[in-house]
Structure formats: C-alpha cells, structure tokens
Amino acid sequence: MTEGKDGGLASSRRGFLAGAAAALTATSCADDLFRRHYKHLSEVDKKELFARLSAQASERAGTPIRIGDPPAQDGVAFAFCMDLSACKGTRRCVSACAKENNCGQDPAVQYIKVLELDAGVLQATAGDAYYDADKVPREGKIYMPVQCNHCENPPCVQACPTEATWREKDGIVVIDYDWCIGCRYCMAACPYEARRFNFTEPQVPAEDVNPVQGYLSNRQRPKGVVEKCHMCLHRTREGLYPACLEACPTGARKFGNLADPTSDVAQIVRTKSVFVLKEELGTHPRIFYYFG
Amino acid sequence: MLAVSLLLATIAVPGSVAAPPLPSLVKPSERLPLVLVTASWCQWCKVLEHETLPKPIVQAVLRKSYDFMVADAETSPAWMDIQGLQGLPGLVIFNRKGRHLLTLSGYRGPELLSGLLHDIALRIDAGDVREYKLRSAYPPMSTAALDAKGRRMQLQRWERGLYIAINSNNGGFGSPARRPEPELLLEMLGWSQAGGAPDRVLDGVKRTVQSAMAGGSPRLAGEPLAGFKYSAAKLIKMAKAGPEGSFWKQGIDHLPTYDPYLGIRDPVDGGFFRYAAGPGWYHPHFERRAEDNLIWILLLRALGYSEEAQRVETFVTKTFGQGGLLAAVQASNPFYYRLTAKERSGLSTPSVDSVRLMRTQAWAAKVWPKRCQALLRVSADKWPRHLWTATAEDIRSPAAAPDAVGVLLEALAECAEPEAKARAKDLAGFITQRWTDGLLPLGFDRDRLHRLAAGICRARPSDCGRALHAVRDLAISSKYAPALVAAAQTQVGSHTQPAVDGSIRIRPRTLKLLKYPCGECHERGETAQGLWAGGHDLALAHTGLEDQCSLCHLMDNKEQLTLRGQGEISFNRSHDLCGACHSKRKRDWQMNAHGKQTGGWKQGTIRLTCVECHDPHTPGPLYFKPEPPLVRPPLAMPRSSNRD
Numbered sequence: 057m058t059e060g061k062d063g064g065l066a067s068s069r070r071g072f073l074a075g076a077a078a079a080l081t082a083t084s085c086a087d088d089l090f091r092r093h094y095k096h097l098s099e100v101d102k103k104e105l106f107a108r109l110s111a112q113a114s115e116r117a118g119t120p121i122r123i124g125d126p127p128a129q130d131g132v133a134f135a136f137c138m139d140l141s142a143c144k145g146t147r148r149c150v151s152a153c154a155k156e157n158n159c160g161q162d163p164a165v166q167y168i169k170v171l172e173l174d175a176g177v178l179q180a181t182a183g184d185a186y187y188d189a190d191k192v193p194r195e196g197k198i199y200m201p202v203q204c205n206h207c208e209n210p211p212c213v214q215a216c217p218t219e220a221t222w223r224e225k226d227g228i229v230v231i232d233y234d235w236c237i238g239c240r241y242c243m244a245a246c247p248y249e250a251r252r253f254n255f256t257e258p259q260v261p262a263e264d265v266n267p268v269q270g271y272l273s274n275r276q277r278p279k280g281v282v283e284k285c286h287m288c289l290h291r292t293r294e295g296l297y298p299a300c301l302e303a304c305p306t307g308a309r310k311f312g313n314l315a316d317p318t319s320d321v322a323q324i325v326r327t328k329s330v331f332v333l334k335e336e337l338g339t340h341p342r343i344f345y346y347f348g
Numbered sequence: 349m350l351a352v353s354l355l356l357a358t359i360a361v362p363g364s365v366a367a368p369p370l371p372s373l374v375k376p377s378e379r380l381p382l383v384l385v386t387a388s389w390c391q392w393c394k395v396l397e398h399e400t401l402p403k404p405i406v407q408a409v410l411r412k413s414y415d416f417m418v419a420d421a422e423t424s425p426a427w428m429d430i431q432g433l434q435g436l437p438g439l440v441i442f443n444r445k446g447r448h449l450l451t452l453s454g455y456r457g458p459e460l461l462s463g464l465l466h467d468i469a470l471r472i473d474a475g476d477v478r479e480y481k482l483r484s485a486y487p488p489m490s491t492a493a494l495d496a497k498g499r500r501m502q503l504q505r506w507e508r509g510l511y512i513a514i515n516s517n518n519g520g521f522g523s524p525a526r527r528p529e530p531e532l533l534l535e536m537l538g539w540s541q542a543g544g545a546p547d548r549v550l551d552g553v554k555r556t557v558q559s560a561m562a563g564g565s566p567r568l569a570g571e572p573l574a575g576f577k578y579s580a581a582k583l584i585k586m587a588k589a590g591p592e593g594s595f596w597k598q599g600i601d602h603l604p605t606y607d608p609y610l611g612i613r614d615p616v617d618g619g620f621f622r623y624a625a626g627p628g629w630y631h632p633h634f635e636r637r638a639e640d641n642l643i644w645i646l647l648l649r650a651l652g653y654s655e656e657a658q659r660v661e662t663f664v665t666k667t668f669g670q671g672g673l674l675a676a677v678q679a680s681n682p683f684y685y686r687l688t689a690k691e692r693s694g695l696s697t698p699s700v701d702s703v704r705l706m707r708t709q710a711w712a713a714k715v716w717p718k719r720c721q722a723l724l725r726v727s728a729d730k731w732p733r734h735l736w737t738a739t740a741e742d743i744r745s746p747a748a749a750p751d752a753v754g755v756l757l758e759a760l761a762e763c764a765e766p767e768a769k770a771r772a773k774d775l776a777g778f779i780t781q782r783w784t785d786g787l788l789p790l791g792f793d794r795d796r797l798h799r800l801a802a803g804i805c806r807a808r809p810s811d812c813g814r815a816l817h818a819v820r821d822l823a824i825s826s827k828y829a830p831a832l833v834a835a836a837q838t839q840v841g842s843h844t845q846p847a848v849d850g851s852i853r854i855r856p857r858t859l860k861l862l863k864y865p866c867g868e869c870h871e872r873g874e875t876a877q878g879l880w881a882g883g884h885d886l887a888l889a890h891t892g893l894e895d896q897c898s899l900c901h902l903m904d905n906k907e908q909l910t911l912r913g914q915g916e917i918s919f920n921r922s923h924d925l926c927g928a929c930h931s932k933r934k935r936d937w938q939m940n941a942h943g944k945q946t947g948g949w950k951q952g953t954i955r956l957t958c959v960e961c962h963d964p965h966t967p968g969p970l971y972f973k974p975e976p977p978l979v980r981p982p983l984a985m986p987r988s989s990n991r992d
Contacts, residue, residue: 295950
C-alpha cells in the first residue's frame with residue numbers, strides 16, 4: 057500500500073513536472089517568467105535578455121530588430137524647456153514621437169498632447185487637445201505641449217505596486233513593460249495625464265516599426281501595459297536629441313543637461329521666467345515652460 | 349609616350365550592357381583570349397594582320413600572354429556590336445573566364461601595340477582588372493552639375509581612370525616610374541590632403557614618388573645587366589663626360605635597344621628627368637626641365653623627403669640659377685636639350701614658350717614664396733611685362749594660357765609679400781567677372797579651365813562658387829582636375845561644415861550660393877533697381893528697409909552681405925544683420941532660447957539662422973498645417989483632457 061501510495065505520488069509528481077515543463081515550453085518564456093527585477097539583473101543576464109527579446113521581436117516584425125538599453129550616465133539631468141511663444145500647434149512632435157516609439161496606431165496611442173488654450177487664460181486643464189484646423193496658429197489661441205514631466209518626486213512611482221516604474225539617475229522615469237501588471241494605479245496617480253494604457257494589442261504596421269529599440273523605451277509593448285514618454289532615452293543617452301525636438305519646425309522645444317550650467321536648458325531656466333505645471337503639488341517637474 | 353597615353357585614353361570600357369552572344373571562339377584558357385575583329389574591306393586590318401602582327405616584338409607578347417583568334421565581322425556581324433568597338437580593326441580582350449574586358453579600336457604600330465598589350469596583360473595579372481569591372485557597375489551620368497551625388501560619382505569614375513593611368517605610366521607593380529607627371533602627383537596629393545580622396549590616391553602618389561626616387565637604371569644602381577659591356581662606375585663616368593666626351597658615343601653604342609625601366613632620377617647630378625629612357629631615347633639624356641624639378645621640390649617637401657627636396661633645390665639653383673631664371677626657362681624648352689651641342693651653339697636665343705615661362709616662374713614663386721617678387725620680375729622677350737605687375741589686360745592676352753594663370757594666381761596667393769595676396773584677389777575677381785561675362789578668350793581645352801578655376805578658388809575664395817559653376821559642365825577627365833577637386837573640396841567642404849560664431853555652430857547657408865551663385869546673373873556693382881529686376885519671387889515689406897538692398901547686400905559681390913561697421917560678412921552670419929536691430933531676439937538666439945536646432949545635446953548643437961524661418965524681405969507670422977488630431981475615443985467625455 058505504501059509502495060502503491062509512493063508509486064502514485066511519484067507518478068503524479070512526474071506528471072505534474074512534465075505538465076509544467078510542457079506549459080513552459082509552450083509559452084517559451086520560462087526565463088521571462090522566473091527572472092528577477094530588471095534593476096537586479098547582472099550585465100550577463102541583461103545581455104541574454106536583450107538577445108532573447110531581440111530574437112522574439114525580429115521574428116514578430118519580420119525585420120532584424122536590436123533591443124538594447126543605453127545606461128544612464130552620471131552628472132546628467134535631462135530636462136525640457138518649452139518656448140510657448142514659439143509653439144504654433146503643428147503637432148509635428150506628436151506624430152514624430154508616436155512613430156519613433158512604435159506606438160499603437162489603432163487605437164492610436166500618443167505620448168504628447170498639444171493643448172489649444174485661449175490666449176490670456178493659462179490654464180492647461182481648460183485646453184483642447186482635439187483642435188482641428190487647416191492653419192495654425194489660430195487667432196487668439198496659444199498652444200502648449202504636454203507630456204510626462206519626469207518629476208523629481210513622481211507620484212506614479214510611489215503608486216506602482218510592483219515597482220514596474222522607477223526614476224533613473226539621469227531623471228528619466230521609466231517603465232519595465234515586462235513587470236507592469238496593468239493595474240493602472242500610476243495613471244490615477246499622475247497629475248498630468250501623461251500615462252497611456254494599451255487596451256488592445258498595439259497595432260504597428262511592419263513597415264512603420266522603428267528597428268532601433270530600447271528595453272525601457274520604445275520596444276513594442278504587449279497588450280495591457282502602461283506606457284508614456286521616456287525622453288527617447290535610446291536616443292538621448294547616446295547624445296542625440298529626442299524625436300519630438302528634431303521634428304519641431306519652430307524650435308519651441310529645448311532639451312539638454314540641466315546639470316551642465318553652460319547647457320541651453322540651464323541658461324534658459326536661469327535667465328528666463330520659467331514655470332512648471334501644478335507646481336503646488338510638489339512634484340518638481342523637469343519640463344519648464346517659458347515665453348521666449 | 350604621349351601617343352601611348354592618348355591611346356590609353358581611347359581604350360573603350362565595357363558598359364553594363366552584356367556583349368552579344370559571341371561565337372564559340374572564346375573559351376576559358378590559361379592565356380587571355382584576344383580576338384582580332386577584321387573585315388575584307390578594311391585596309392588597316394590587312395596592314396595589321398600581315399605587317400604588324402608578324403613582327404617579332406608583337407609575336408613575343410602574343411605568345412606570352414594571349415590566345416590569339418581572328419573573327420570576320422562580315423560572317424559574324426555580332427562582333428560589330430561588341431561594347432566599345434568604334435571601328436576596325438578591333439582587338440577585343442577577354443579575361444580567362446571568357447568575360448569581355450576591353451576593346452581597342454583602330455590600327456596601332458608594332459611598338460605601341462606590343463607595349464599596350466604587354467601593359468594590359470601586366471595589369472590583368474596584377475589584379476587591376478577589378479577597376480574595369482567596377483566601372484561597368486556605375487550607370488552613365490547624364491549631368492555633371494554640382495549636385496552632390498552626381499559630382500561624387502563622376503569623381504569616383506574619374507579617380508579610377510586616374511589610378512589606372514598612374515599605374516600604367518608612373519611606376520606601378522614594382523617597376524620604376526617611367527613618366528610621372530609631377531604636377532598631377534602634386535595635385536592628387538593636395539586633393540588627398542583636402543579630404544575626400546580615397547586612401548589609394550595617397551598610396552598611389554607615395555608609391556610613385558618612392559619608385560621615382562629609388563628607380564634608376566639597373567646599371568646606374570650597380571646591378572648587373574645581361575649583355576651590357578660596362579659597369580655602373582664606367583657608365584657614370586660616361587654620363588659625366590657629357591655628349592662631347594669620347595666615352596659618350598661608346599656608351600650609346602652599347603646601350604640595348606629597348607629597356608623601358610631605367611628610372612627618372614639622376615643619381616649623378618641630381619634632379620629628375622622628364623622621362624625614363626625608352627625606345628628611341630639615348631641614355632642618359634639631360635632633359636631635366638626647371639618646371640618639372642620645381643614641382644618635384646614641392647612634392648618631395650610635402651611628403652617629408654626634405655633631404656631629396658634639398659638635393660633637387662641645389663640642382664635647380666646650380667643648373668638654372670646662374671643665368672637667372674630666364675636660363676631656367678630656356679632650359680625648360682623641351683627641344684633645347686635634344687639638340688646636339690653644335691646645334692645648340694648655333695642658337696642665339698633658344699625659343700621660349702611664353703606659357704611655360706609663366707608656369708616656370710609661378711612654380712618657382714611657389715617653391716620660394718619669400719623671394720616671390722624677385723622671381724616674378726624676370727622678363728623674357730615674348731613676355732615683355734613682369735608677372736609681378738601683370739594687369740588684368742595682360743592676363744587677357746592670348747599668351748597667357750588659363751592653366752598658367754591658375755598657377756600664377758596660386759603662387760601670388762601664397763607669396764610672403766602682403767600686396768601679392770591683394771593682387772591675386774583682384775586678378776581673380778577680374779577673371780571671374782570676365783569669365784562669367786564670356787569676355788575672356790578662354791577657348792582652350794577644358795583641362796586648363798579646371799586649373800584656372802582651382803587658382804581662383806585659392807586666390808579669391810568668395811568667387812570660388814562662380815568658378816566652380818563655370819566649369820560644372822566640363823567632364824572631369826583632365827590631369828588638372830585634382831587641383832580643382834582639392835580646391836572644391838576645401839570650398840564645398842567648408843560649406844557643409846557648420847559655420848562657427850564664437851561658441852555657436854551654425855548650419856551653413858552658403859552651400860546654396862555655390863550651386864546658384866548670385867554673380868551668375870547679377871553684375872558686380874549692380875544697383876538696387878537692377879537687382880530688383882532679377883525676377884525673384886519676393887516682395888519687400890520690411891518696415892523702413894524698402895529700396896535699401898545695399899543696407900544688407902554687398903553690391904560689389906553679391907555672394908556676400910555687408911554689415912555697417914564690420915564690412916563684408918558671409919551669408920552664414922546673417923543673424924548679425926538681423927541682430928543689429930532685433931538685439932533682444934539675438935540675445936535669446938545666442939543662448940538657444942529662441943530658434944531651431946539640430947545635431948545633438950552632447951555632440952554639439954547646430955543652430956539655424958534667423959532667415960531659415962523668417963523671410964528677411966517680407967517678415968510676418970508663420971503659419972503651418974497641423975497634423976491631424978487624435979481620434980476622440982468613443983467613450984471619452986467631450987473634452988477628455990479636462991478632468992476637473
């Protein structure tokens with residue numbers, strides 16, 4: 057009896073293990089399931105992870121895709137300055153951003169909102185993000201681009217139950233899309249409506265996929281995760297400008313290293329009358345608005 | 349030698365079009381298949397077939413390297429359509445796998461033909477045939493305008509041709525240089541230093557110079573030569589004795605008839621010969637032109653062979669210096685040293701080529717820029733005026749060839765004396781103006797115009813665009829082209845690099861002016877009204893500035909702007925003009941609080957100037973068509989961004 061019981065136990069354990077193994081092989085992401093938090097991964101682990109993700113992404117997209125993650129550098133504090141008198145509401149930044157970052161197209165996900173405000177009423181909450189015009193700027197209107205403010209004291213990070221979002225040492229607030237469980241607490245916590253949720257599998261036509269991808273930035277997201285502006289960290293950490301700045305035809309966007317007193321953003325913050333959104337919340341945003 | 353280079357130029361290059369299906373004549377072989385295309389009606393085919401080809405010198409080459417076959421164009425007309433065949437007789441050469449490589453059209457004498465075939469086989473063996481394949485990979489260019497791609501591809505093709513020329517003529521494949529063109533080498537070196545030239549250009553120049561320096565006659569170098577009676581020491585003794593010495597005749601009698609690789613460096617007296625001795629030349633002969641040796645000095649200096657450069661300098665000053673530069677010029681007469689001593693003594697005044705005189709003087713001034721004035725003041729009978737005081741009218745005289753003027757402009761621009769630079773600038777300005785007006789007697793071949801344009805670029809950079817524009821449709825095929833390319837590289841290169849204003853780097857606007865120089869249409873000194881009639885699609889509505897073109901534009905040179913208190917300024921500095929009134933805006937722009945930038949925050953921002961966005965003639969608000977808005981989500985509130 058004991059023998060039979062032992063035998064039954066052994067066989068059932070074997071069966072369980074075999075079933076578990078089969079399930080893991082079927083999903084082919086055992087490593088993804090059992091890996092540690094991104095911040096605790098060693099360089100070797102990261103290398104393996106990127107290789108695996110690149111292979112998966114390449115297979116899905118049908119083109120070679122290389123996923124990497126340029127590390128944050130010391131002595132760098134990224135910041136945006138927005139010249140509101142130069143912004144003409146062309147939305148070039150919005151489309152360039154979506155294209156650069158492989159954002160879903162149907163339904164469209166966009167990180168940047170350009171708000172149309174009545175001149176003289178500088179209240180972002182009263183702005184219209186859906187203005188449609190043949191010609192901008194429209195009479196009596198001013199325009200204000202709004203996106204993730206990369207707060208020094210980010211409420212979203214505190215809200216996240218899984219530590220899927222955190223602030224890097226160069227000031228960029230990032231999301232690990234593999235760690236996000238899609239609870240959307242961060243979206244509720246963000247006072248700037250900067251975060252977007254993928255209600256469906258993001259649809260990006262194969263020819264539109266940007267093959268230069270970063271793990272924490274623009275790699276293609278699955279359904280059910282939160283995403284947002286990451287200051288194009290796969291570009292900016294290599295010394296380039298973010299895609300929105302490159303696309304802006306009027307030069308309303310300024311980007312640079314706030315920690316470097318000779319940089320243009322530092323000079324603007326020093327010499328111009330800059331303001332931030334919802335200063336009273338104590339979030340200390342890294343996007344500074346001014347009228348040039 | 350000239351004939352050989354002309355013939356080389358007529359070698360047709362197979363294009364990308366496949367040759368017609370050829371008769372089974374051509375089979376893969378150890379040797380290179382060579383097909384003579386002939387016809388019964390072709391007289392020169394018969395001469396070639398019955399008189400030239402049977403000659404031992406031709407037979408030797410054919411036996412060694414080629415599988416010789418004959419094709420009758422009448423029975424197999426497909427041969428007449430083969431790529432590059434311009435006439436009969438035709439010699440079609442294939443590689444060992446039966447792929448068509450090149451076609452020689454027309455008759456050639458036995459010496460030339462054997463030399464040519466030998467050379468081609470040598471090149472194919474050395475793997476240089478890759479060049480021919482590369483050529484056919486590029487489609488023919490229809491326009492040679494300054495557009496970047498066209499110019500680049502044209503340059504590539506031209507450079508490959510030049511590379512082949514250097515290898516075949518100037519000592520490739522380990523053989524000593526036979527007939528290097530020092531000016532070409534110098535210009536290619538300049539091109540390489542200006543940037544943009546492939547590495548092999550510099551390699552080719554270095555190799556040729558090294559081979560020219562090392563290469564002497566094997567006899568002079570002390571190497572044994574089969575069948576030659578005298579030792580090197582003896583030969584040197586003969587050479588020193590000169591044509592009058594008793595050894596001279598003896599030495600000549602014992603020279604073998606054909607020895608093309610004797611080198612050009614004179615290890616006895618110094619300096620470089622123009623040619624290595626070859627068939628028909630007595631050896632050693634003393635045609636060491638002053639002009640060539642002056643260029644050799646520059647070349648050797650630039651490559652860091654200062655010792656050898658010093659030797660050549662000593663040679664030039666010793667040989668040509670005593671009688672002043674005029675003697676040097678006389679010695680530069682190519683026929684002078686070919687004459688016997690008797691014939692020479694009968695000449696009271698050697699004939700002097702005025703163009704060569706001008707060039708020799710100019711090169712001398714380039715070699716010794718500190719003695720510029722003295723060197724350019726030498727006069728000769730056919731050139732009554734000094735080059736130092738040459739006026740615009742002198743430059744227009746038919747005695748002044750454009751290439752010589754080009755060198756003169758360069759020499760003046762490099763002179764140590766400050767007034768020389770101003771003179772060069774004035775002359776270049778005059779020439780450009782006359783040139784664009786069609787008033788300069790410039791009916792010369794395009795080579796020389798390239799040289800002139802290069803000189804203008806060096807002497808007066810602000811006119812470089814117009815000069816480049818003037819030669820834009822001339823195919824780049826000349827030996828003077830490297831000078832032009834080097835000049836253009838410097839000029840165009842400087843227009844693609846960011847302009848610098850203090851610590852600010854600016855996206856340059858002057859590249860546009862290179863493509864469409866204002867001076868092409870607008871006269872120098874044209875008035876505001878004339879400028880207005882130019883047909884530009886613009887209105888002038890800049891408050892208070894109507895009819896005041898000259899406030900910003902320099903009337904004497906439309907390629908420049910003018911700023912009160914600062915004079916001539918570049919179009920890249922137009923923000924200084926705007927900032928003269930809009931000073932507060934300029935301050936914002938300077939710290940990048942206003943204006944568009946590109947580049948990168950780390951590797952350096954490149955700024956756009958005011959006029960990239962704002963029309964300086966009709967300033968006003970800027971309007972754009974916006975990108976379409978986001979589709980409002982179906983369940984969203986009417987103003988979804990409004991949550992309060």
